[in-house]
Amino acid sequence: MQHNVIRLVPRQTDEPTDRAVYTVPEVARLLSLSRGSAYACVRDGTIPAIRVGGRWMIPKRRFHTWLDGLTENGDN
Template structure:
């Protein structure tokens, strides 16, 4: 005996508003240090002298993810030449 079975297919997620996205748009200095395998001290020095693109927000440094990855991609392209 065959049963009629209705199979529910999950609905694809609705496109979300980037402003309400749960992932932060910035990295912390500690996160960038980990990504680059550098010490926090070297990373802070690079942020302060402008080598790594960053913004000062109050007493805190933040690194915008897009700017960081664009900067990093440019550094990697320069090394290939």
């Protein structure tokens, strides 16, 4: 008698994980922005980010503090 073995593999998602930083595409999804708009906001300093090498990283704590501090009009 042969037994079938089922192996469960974790599902790959594009959702942010427990990392300390977000990528720009992740922030774009969180804010319902296009990637281009999110990159523009990162480059002009609207969204708090740091550049490491050639990559932009958005520290989660700074991002959520910034987001929580926005007023109804979108001003900081």
